[in-house]
Amino acid sequence: MTSFVGPELTNPRAERVKAVRALSGRSMRQRTGRYLVEGPQAVREVVRFASVHELYVTAAAADRYSDVISDAHERGLPVHLASDEVVAAMSPDAQGLVAVANVSSATLDDVLASRPTLVAILASVRDPGNAGAVIRAADAAGADAVVLTLESVDVHNPKTIRATAGSLFHLPVVTGIALDTVTDALRAAGLAVLAADGSGAHDLDDLLDVAGPAGAGDRSAAPDLAAPTAWVFGNEAWGLPAHELELADAVVRVPIRGQAESLNLATAAAVCLYASARAQR
Template structure:
């Protein structure tokens, strides 16, 4: 028999409440939903795990998660599908409760990253999570969500990272000017991604390694932090002014624009490619 069978139990209500920001802040805990996110949490940050919940059927399907949890001596509880759905309708019968941990900007920069993503006024959870995932895939050394951005522990953000949240340091809550100053002090150039940018990303890629590069052109092979703005209005003039250069992603077809996550992925991979070639 599963350990938990009552979907109206107080424990179930307490877990479900963590979908809300106020409960997350009050208890210092958040939800990790689905086998991929939970798998990476257990592998990469077992000390953060408070509880792990699976149905007996899911435990049989995801033996690797169960084995890693047992190796780390983590508390594992089985529950009926009804209980797991009551805790989270999006967990696919695998759910973890994790402790929140604040990552400082100093700790991120102590790793001497050559590529960082900075999200400012990014409000959509899916976009934020996808940019974190793209940052991880491109080999970035970290990501920053400024004080004006979505809560990184929002369940939709965590789910959208597909486990990448546990692969690289993610800083939250810092003012943009403070972030840019720290990045500059650490030796990173800051490039703002904006459709009206002076520099074309394709042109900058063509200039990598060219001794006759255009005067003043940013070097994509240099340590770089990319600054991405709000989904609707992008970056304000005062935000763009903080950057060393403003770069546009070229549109070769008839599309009016790219969404934030797609544009961010293109920029991050352009830097990753340039840095590999240098």
């Protein structure tokens, strides 16, 4: 039988409810060191892989997602029963489950210590949906880390978290670092730094053809996708300006075979990361 901490919360205007709801704003997250995680998929993953302060759940959600509640109990997390109105007041996207998690961002030193072979760098990416989708793609491709540079979106924005579909909690995500700092550090750790840009001198398909020891043709002037690699992806609107492209060892374009003008950020990132994952594996 599921057990809960305290009586059922039924007042959607209670101060406690307002405090949880306020975590959707960046200022409250910075002030408290906590953030809001909404919905069964994200809550399931944050309970399993990250530091959680407490959970709020409706009776129906507790029955439907009993595995999440069991995991929370196994980890000794406080689980509060709340009415549908209370959980909806905390988050309209909760689907009956809300977690309050503790901010614990990874550091660049943590990433370097893990000897990474595939890293995604987001340079001034400001759309939470795009940032979340790239984190999800990086996780799926087996990347070792994601880095968001200065001026990028807050990864603990609820929209970003939803877009990651739980992947935010699966791999290190480093934030608030200058692009030149991270590219210098990763290069010093043995990774090639490749910028994804339509102006690139190298075609991604051509690089795949010559990647690794079994690659065919001359690759003397081309980066090897089978080698440890950090990909740099630019802002949704203006991409990577010239001074940022200069920080890369090579600039690579994703070939466009049809009539589309370009690919959106998340799609291009997924293509590039999977190209490296294929070559490395």
